[in-house]
Amino acid sequence: MKREYYRKLLSVLKRYLWWFVGGIVAVIVFDGATLLIPWILKIAIEALKDIDNAQHSIFYYALLIMSLAIGGFVFRIVSRLFLFGAARYIEYDLREELFERLLKLSPSSLIKFRTGDLISRASNDLNTIKMFIGFGFLTIISTGFTYIVALFAMLKLSLTLTFYSFIPLPFIIIVVKKVTPKMYLISKETQERLGEISSMVQESVSGVQTVKAFVQEDAGDRRFYDISRHYYNARIRMVKYMGLIFPLMGMLGGIGTLIVLWKGGEMVINKEITLGDFVAFNSYLGMLIWPSIALGWIFTLIQRGLSSFERVCDVLTAPILEESTESSCDEKLSGDIEVKNLSFSYDSRNENGNTQKVLKDINLTIEEGETLAIVGPTGSGKTTFAKLLTRLLEVPPDTIFIGGKDISKLSFDSLRKTIGYVPQEGFIFHNTIRENVAYGLEGDASKNDDLLKRALKLSDFMKEVELFPKKLETEVGERGITLSGGQRQRLTIARMLVCDPEIIVLDDSLSSVDTHTEKNILSNIKDILEKKTSIIITHRISPLKYADRIAVIEDGRITEIGTHNELMAKGESYFRLYNRQAIFEEMEEL
Ligand SMILES: Nc1ncnc2c1ncn2[C@@H]1O[C@H](COP(=O)(O)OP(=O)(O)OP(=O)(O)O)[C@@H](O)[C@H]1O
Ligand SMILES: [Mg+2]
Incomplete structure (x- = not known):
């Protein structure tokens, strides 16, 4: 991705800085509460040694664990509200910006992007970006924090055991390093293929009359089959990688647990660590397994998000018809x-x-x-x-x-x-005749019936409009009354006349x-x-x-x-x- 796109990403994120801060704090509180639980468990188990007070202390620890769980739960909700909320807002902002840009694109840029592809960028890609920002952020912060704290706790519990449990780590790193660049390429390809599909669907639906008139349904179908097949293939490749990476990570994590059970058990028997330490250590290790598995998923999420962001930025930075500031008189000019x-x-x-x-x-x-x-x-x-x-x-x-x-x-x-x-x-918009004729007018002018009717009379269309069921309020265009070619032309002439150029x-x-x-x-x-x-x-x-x-x-x-x-x-x-x-x-x- 280009450097300017990264800058753009940063500026987009910066707008919701406080949302992210709130979200991050909530994530840390929630994860902190969750991370405390195994430690309390360890203390509780160790307290069992003191048989006399055991009942009392067990009750006390159970209450503590429950409070932490409930508190964590609340903060978990808050964290999602903040982070997913920010992601939604960013998606909304980008969509607005994209749409505004679309309408201003220079003719050459409009030729470069196909309609369906633009639609795909404005829908699928924005969705991926939202996922990337919301989920991505949440998972990165949460797993990052959990990883560090759990690791710290494990080291404190037993250095030796931590060392053993990390035997599978280099393999995990190798897997991640090998797979992620491939994921990025495939993900970019799937997004592009999806754009092609949208393009073709859009074109075929718009041109369905022509398709039928030339009995080209089968040929169209075959073309679509090819494009759809390409998308399918790219997706399947993606699934294969995902299918590989998840179980592989799970297996490597499982091997870690196995080693700890064997070695840790031995250490408990030899009284090198307490039973409480052993239980807590296992809990922390368990907490690391999911983030390790999720690591691959997070990477794809980031890669997909970045490639989608790139595609959206391509449109946002495509040349528009520049408005010159040299002479910006808003007056009407004379007509020579x-x-x-x-x-x-x-x-x-x-x-x-x-x-x-x-x-x-x-x-x-x-x-x-x-x-x-x-x-x-x-x-x-x-x-x-x-x-x-x-x-x-x-x-x-x-x-x-x-x-x-x-x-x-x-x-x-x-x-x-x-x-x-x-x-x-x-072009006739799907709207009432009134709105179509008044399209170029500003403010309340669309309510000026005299003006609209005069224009429609001049363009010899008023008589027909009078015959429509709702007259000026008749809906035309898609799903409304379909106007004939001549009617469309007369409506567009009226649209020009009302502006009095x-x-x-x-x-x-x-x-x-x-x-x-x-x-x-x-x-x-x-x-x-x-x-x-x-x-x-x-x-x-x-x-x-x-x-x-x-x-x-x-x-x-x-x-x-x-x-x-x-x-x-x-x-x-x-x-x-x-x-x-x-x-x-x-x-x-x-
Ligand atoms: N968007 C475009 N990209 C590339 N070439 C174009 C584009 N639009 C028009 N042309 C080409 O420019 C030439 C002039 O087209 P234009 O539409 O100006 O003709 P015209 O005189 O209006 O024809 P008509 O009487 O059929 O309306 C044609 O050769 C056409 O193929
Ligand atoms: Mg022409």
Whole structure:
């Protein structure tokens, strides 16, 4: 694990320092009480020699032992409350931090982690960390303390016997040393395999329609079988090691007891030690056996915990879209856009090893209030351009300026307030229509029915919403009403409209509605489009009517730009694109 991760671990633990202190004190009191019992037993046994007072003293010692047991019991509970409580809080904090980070991850980091893997890190790994901190801490302190005190007591009872009882110790050390590094690797592997499983389950459930449509259930099943098998194998390897280490430690511990019985018995007969010493010694030795066995388990717990912590830290330290502090005006910016020498690649390299540029040397000025349509073949880079404008992708510095400001240095807040983006594939949250439309609003604005209804009317969706059983409160998305593609698009347009941005970017946002509805919506929002700066990416021709200028993007370059008439007169790409689409749409109307 990296050094900075250890620092992170320390800082996480430090936050609950007093919980740990309380827990440790309670553990020590509990273990101390338990460790006293054999010593009292020894005194009690020795007191039996004095036959006259035996009855009285036995009663007295029994009472003492019982009080210690009850007191220990209370502290045992307290210790768990503190230590497990701290572990729960830490798990909670890390989960919060992880989730916050997830939402801020930069696009490249999001591509690096698969969805299911992220889910696994946020669930399984956090669980392992909680175990590691709660149980791990408890066991380490408890066994450590017990080990030291019991050893001390044993040495005090009989040096010789202690020496004999430790004959199996070197073997224990060898076993631990051999097995633990392997455990770490296997444990890391099992966590990774589990991540793969989550990924695949998540993907298959999301894409279950596609799986069925292509009758790929069996193939999916086979793939899953392979992945699941890998996980199983890794787990089995883990079980084998655990299965080996536990009985081995138990056996070595047992051998120790055997030696003590044989040698200790002899020493009692020879009167080298008292019977009380012998009984107490055996009790202490018994107390050491469990920690010795647990040693292996503790090591795996630590190893697993550390590897999980590492996986969580990987996400916590993955790059996010940095918010620049240089210019953080929270005001809306004016709507003029300037693009200078913008090139962009998703960092995929072609066979020659060169990076494949998706956008190449884009230069463009859009005046405030202007409406620019962008057309071009599929895959030419239109969506990429729109995402760069809204900084959903990492923007190279000094390439895009809005209201005269370099957007790579702007705060997200002011950028988001300025630009309203309707993506090609709008996402609907599982929530009411109201919450979905009001998603970008702050405070109580979601209760402003007029605002929401106006936006829904403009996007030509209100009529259908009125027909839903609970109107604005109708649940949509998973488990709610499933919206059609066109309905989703209109809902996402309304979501953008309620925010009243200065710049509107529509990325093929009307592709799923029929041409008639498209015309309705466009004429509804005509006034808005005229007032605001708008960029309309489209494959259809009806929006072109509202555009002041049209840009044609082909293979990542702007190849033509001008008014409809200018471009038609040129008779090149736009002319061809327009005519071809016009024929399609005429046929559609028939
Ligand atoms: N996340 C990504 N990682 C790598 N390549 C990508 C990614 N997203 C898009 N691309 C590639 O970038 C190119 C441009 O894609 P883009 O989505 O911008 O096209 P588009 O013009 O919007 O197409 P359409 O008209 O089909 O919506 C395509 O070749 C696409 O494969
Ligand atoms: Mg696109």
